[in-house]
Structure formats: structure tokens, C-alpha cells
Amino acid sequence: MDNPVRVSILQSMNSDLLIVxxxxxxxxxxxxxxxxxxxxxxxxxxxxQTRTRNDFDGRSYALALASKRMLAAxxxxxxxxxxxxxMQEIKVxxxxxxxxxxxxxxxxxxxxxxxxxxxxxIEDRYLRTVLLDAMDSNDLITHKPESRVVSQxxxxxxxxxxxxxxxxxxxxxxxxxxxxxxxxxxxxxxxxTGWGYGQTALVCAIDHEKPxxxxxxxxxxxxxxxxxxxxxxxxxxxVWSETEENAKSINALSDEDYLAVLRPRFGNFLGxxxxxxxxxxYPLNLTLANSFVGERLALVGxxxxxxxxxxxxxxxxxxxxxxxxxHVMSHAARRGEDYASPQVLARYQQWRRFDTASLAAxxxxxxxxxxxxxxxxxxxxxxxxxAVNAVPELRRTFIREAAGLTGELPDLMxx
Amino acid sequence: MGNVxxxxxxxxxxxxxxxxxxxxxxxNGKFKPLHMLNPCRLDYITTQIAGEFEKDLDSATPFAGLxxxxxGCGGGLLCEPMARLGAEIIGVDAAERNIPVAQAHAAxxxxxxxxxxxxxxxxxxxxxxxxxxxxxxxxxxxxxxLAYLTACQQLLKPGGLHICSTINRNPxxxxxxxxxxxxxxxxxxxxxxEWNKFITPxxxxxxxxxxxxxxxxxxxxxxxxxxWTWKLSDRDLSVNYVTxxxxx
Numbered sequence: 001m002d003n004p005v006r007v008s009i010l011q012s013m014n015s016d017l018l019i020v021x022x023x024x025x026x027x028x029x030x031x032x033x034x035x036x037x038x039x040x041x042x043x044x045x046x047x048x049q050t051r052t053r054n055d056f057d058g059r060s061y062a063l064a065l066a067s068k069r070m071l072a073a074x075x076x077x078x079x080x081x082x083x084x085x086x087m088q089e090i091k092v093x094x095x096x097x098x099x100x101x102x103x104x105x106x107x108x109x110x111x112x113x114x115x116x117x118x119x120x121x122i123e124d125r126y127l128r129t130v131l132l133d134a135m136d137s138n139d140l141i142t143h144k145p146e147s148r149v150v151s152q153x154x155x156x157x158x159x160x161x162x163x164x165x166x167x168x169x170x171x172x173x174x175x176x177x178x179x180x181x182x183x184x185x186x187x188x189x190x191x192x193t194g195w196g197y198g199q200t201a202l203v204c205a206i207d208h209e210k211p212x213x214x215x216x217x218x219x220x221x222x223x224x225x226x227x228x229x230x231x232x233x234x235x236x237x238x239v240w241s242e243t244e245e246n247a248k249s250i251n252a253l254s255d256e257d258y259l260a261v262l263r264p265r266f267g268n269f270l271g272x273x274x275x276x277x278x279x280x281x282y283p284l285n286l287t288l289a290n291s292f293v294g295e296r297l298a299l300v301g302x303x304x305x306x307x308x309x310x311x312x313x314x315x316x317x318x319x320x321x322x323x324x325x326x327h328v329m330s331h332a333a334r335r336g337e338d339y340a341s342p343q344v345l346a347r348y349q350q351w352r353r354f355d356t357a358s359l360a361a362x363x364x365x366x367x368x369x370x371x372x373x374x375x376x377x378x379x380x381x382x383x384x385x386x387a388v389n390a391v392p393e394l395r396r397t398f399i400r401e402a403a404g405l406t407g408e409l410p411d412l413m414x415x
Numbered sequence: 416m417g418n419v420x421x422x423x424x425x426x427x428x429x430x431x432x433x434x435x436x437x438x439x440x441x442x443n444g445k446f447k448p449l450h451m452l453n454p455c456r457l458d459y460i461t462t463q464i465a466g467e468f469e470k471d472l473d474s475a476t477p478f479a480g481l482x483x484x485x486x487g488c489g490g491g492l493l494c495e496p497m498a499r500l501g502a503e504i505i506g507v508d509a510a511e512r513n514i515p516v517a518q519a520h521a522a523x524x525x526x527x528x529x530x531x532x533x534x535x536x537x538x539x540x541x542x543x544x545x546x547x548x549x550x551x552x553x554x555x556x557x558x559x560x561l562a563y564l565t566a567c568q569q570l571l572k573p574g575g576l577h578i579c580s581t582i583n584r585n586p587x588x589x590x591x592x593x594x595x596x597x598x599x600x601x602x603x604x605x606x607x608x609e610w611n612k613f614i615t616p617x618x619x620x621x622x623x624x625x626x627x628x629x630x631x632x633x634x635x636x637x638x639x640x641x642x643w644t645w646k647l648s649d650r651d652l653s654v655n656y657v658t659x660x661x662x663x
Contacts, residue, residue, distance in 0.1 A: 336461065
């Protein structure tokens, strides 16, 4: 060997990847990498008990069809499917408090595309426990719960982190999957560009009297969008945006008063409603890391891009990062390249940064256009929605976009 | 292994070679065009080798047991992937300064690669034998292509695989490789290529047959200016192209 010291360092690595973040994207990446024979250590700040709690906490996700395909490719769909609610239709309407039912402008029906339902609702508790179980039964994955990274370092061929107990872990590549406040990105000196919307999302799950029929609704209210997403049984997830001040006072209300504010916003087509879990608030802001990669470093999910949840694309965009990074790395490994080298990471960045920036910009424009009560704008968007609705080809394009089937698809999402 | 070079290198020179290696391996540095082309070249090379020697690219070290020669190895952009796939790889370069640079980078990558400052002709004269000879972007630079390809043929074991890429000779390749890459984009130093030394695919096949090789495949490397990537093409061999040939 030309340099035995370096070689011995390389051989003493803990795993190929060090993934900081034990939420959804981190475990998903560990599983996707394992399929390509790449090993991971997943460092999670939270204890396992928090991740495995299985009472319903009110949080759920709209999985786009592309994300469903990816979970299937990872061998997880069988366990998940029983807990999902397919979204057969999405109805988009322009509403004002009290008259929401009157106008239904846009109607997307998955019967119009051959791939099946455009998405599936799944509760957070099922997704996170299935990912955790799969991780724990995979020989290529080491799970480190209740571990906090205090510092990180790298050279041209490896990255390392120091944990709060002083342990040092080394790998070929460090992954930041630690959310929009990503410490991994901060420690790497990656700046973020972002802005707030002066809006807050109120999130809850409701029980309702009448069946939802697998239909998702999106109402564009003057204060911000309101989404009703069907969960299994007579339950739906509500994502409801209000101005910061309104949200603050609504959130301070008792459950009964909270429901009293919510009810007139979408009318009574679901019959009587009641809260089915905890209430959450999320300030709406958009934050984009100025770079998705660094030397021996890649960011995925909210660590790379925190998005407005208006189109339900946050988790889907994160899974798309994961699939794209796994795709780029596994193809590189097959051709003998160092999959954590700058040239390979540049391919991931080129692929995802463009997609993400355009999705973020489109979502932003969409929200500004719709969160407005100007009568002229209202007339224009009603006309626009009617026009999209009248042209089947345009409608199919929107459906495919919502299903995550546009753009270059990573291997894991091809189905 | 060819450690003669390493052992004669002054340790104070190592930092300099590591800096030069960093330059060779910078995806946005002066070898950017080669880095952009490299995945496409590797896809062709790995697929041809796997097909010819019945290797499974999904296994960890599919090329274990294969002895490969890379002529004109430069900073090791092909040697390192071959080593990672398990091959015994020897990289040779006529430019002496490339050797310690490639060695420095292989050490950083934790790979064992035998780099030598020599030529294909000298290797053939020494009786070296390989399963595969990689002859990428070299033939357009040599004075006597037939003599050179004959040396490549001699370096192969019977049944061995010769992979050779070069640039076509036509008005488009003149525009792309010389006017475009050297003068406009400044991807390559001016004078890198002499257009009259470019070889058409038919001429290359004839040369290979005369050198005792049996051509079996040819494909184009096509640059897509929208996605800024290279793709393999069955039909478009108008500028960069690659061939596979077997020694009977």
C-alpha cells in the first residue's frame, strides 16, 4: 500500500453513510441505500419510545403515487396498505366562509389516469413505526436513538461526527436529514434563503358523521388554503391556514370553540364533526439551503428545502430527494465510482435543486394568487380553474403532477 | 506492485502532488469535460466487460480476477473505478508527471493501483498480458495508429477485450471538438487535437482488423446541451464514439 495510515482509517469506518435525523427521510434513505449494499448509521435525537408510540396524534401525510411506489420498492407497502386511504378524487374550490359549498371549480379524478389513485393518506404513527421496524431488522443499518451530534468534520475521503457522549463515528458520507433547522447544514456553513408568509397552518384530524368517499378537498379561502384529506374510516385530516394573529387566537380556543370556527369554513357536507386527535400549529415559511451538498455531505428533505405545505408536497419532495440520491449513488457504485465523491454529489444536486426550486416557486405563486379576496383576482382564478377543468389534457397534467409522476423519475419511483 | 515511483518521491513533494490530484479530480476544474463524459464511458466499459466475461455488476467486486490495462491513465479517472470493482488494474501514462498525481489520489481513496510511467509499446515488448485493454481518447494523439493498435493487440490474452474511444473526422467533429471545446468553451487547451489525426469509425475498424483485432461493437457518446450530460447512442457516432473489439 502506498499509504497504510490512510487505508487503515478508511477500513475503520463505522458505516458507509452517517445519517443525522431519525424522522421519515433518514430511515427511508438508510433502507434505499441498503438495497444497493450501502450501510448506514442513523443518528436520532429522539428516544425509540417516542418513535414507536402508536396512539393517533393527529398527524398524517398525503403520499403521492410516486412515493407509494417507492415505499413498495422498499418492501414496506404490504404493512402500510391496510392503514392507508386512497385518494380517488381531489376537488379544488374557491371559497369564502359560509359559501364554500357553492362553487366547485376544479375536479381531478384518478380514473382519468391509468396509474390508479393519485395518492394515499397515511397516519404518521404507521409510517414511522413501519420504517423503524424495517430499519431494525436490516443488517446494513445501525440505529442510534437518543444521540445528539455535537460536532462534525470531514476531509476529502470521509466525514465524521462526535456525539454528546464523546463517541466519534466515521463514514464515507454524512447526510443531513435533520429538518428545516438542520444542524448538519449549519455546522457545514451552508446558508439558507427563506421567507415567511405571515401565515400559520392549523392541523388536526376530525371524526365526521358522513363518509368522505375517498375525496380530498382543497378550499382556497381569503386567509389561506384549507385542505380536507380523507383518512381510513369516517375521519379526515384538516390543514387550515390563517394569518398569524388569527391562528394564534384560534389555537387558544377550547376544542369546542375551535370546531365552531372550523365548521362554517367548509360547510356541513361531512355532517357533524369532532376532533380525533391533538391540534398542531406550524408557521408557514419557505426555506431553501443554498447548496444541497458539500464535501462528503448531502442534505435531504426539509434540511434541503422547507416548503409551504399547501400542495402536500413536503414529505413527497423529501422522499424524492431520497430516491434521487439513492439512484445517483447506486448507479455510481455499479460503475465503480466513489459514490460520495464531489462529481457524484453534484449530480444529485443538479437533479434535485432545480426540481425543488421550481416547485417552491410554483407553490409560492399559487398561494399568493389564491390567498386573496380581491374580486378581480377571484374572477380571474375562477375563470382559470374552469378553463383547466374544461380541458381534459390540462386536467390530466395536473393530476400527474399531483401524483408526482412528472419530471425524471428515480429508479425507486418508476413502479 | 509498481512502487518504484512512490519510493523515489521526495516526501515534501507529496503535498504538491495531492494539490495536483485535487485539480485532476475537481468536477468543475480544468478536467470538467472528462468528468462529464466519465459516467457514460464507465457505463460502456463496465457493460462490455460484464457481458464479455459474464460478470454480475450487482455483486460487490464483479471484476475480481480480471487484469486490466488503462493506457493514458492521467489522474486515474478510469483506474480507480476499475480497482473499486475488484480488478487488478495497471495505469500507464507517457506523461511522467501524471504518475505521482494519480498515486496520491489512489492513496486518498484507499485503493491499490499500479501506476507506471511507460508506453503501450514498451509494455508489449516486456511481454505483459491483460484480459482487457482500455484505450480511451489516445489513438487520435499517436503518430502511427496501426503500430499502436498492434501493440494493444499484443498486450491482450487470447479472447481479451479491447475498448477504444476516439473522435470522428467530419465537419461536425471539427466544429464541436476543436472550435467548440478548445476555442469557444475553453474546455480543452488550444492545440489539444489535430483534426487531420481524427479517425472515422470505419477507418478505426479497418485499422483494428489489420492489427489483428476483431471489432464487435461501436456506439456514440452524444452530448445533450439541455441536461448537460452525455448519453450513449446506437446511431449517432458523428463526434465522440467508442468501440469494442476482441482478440481471437
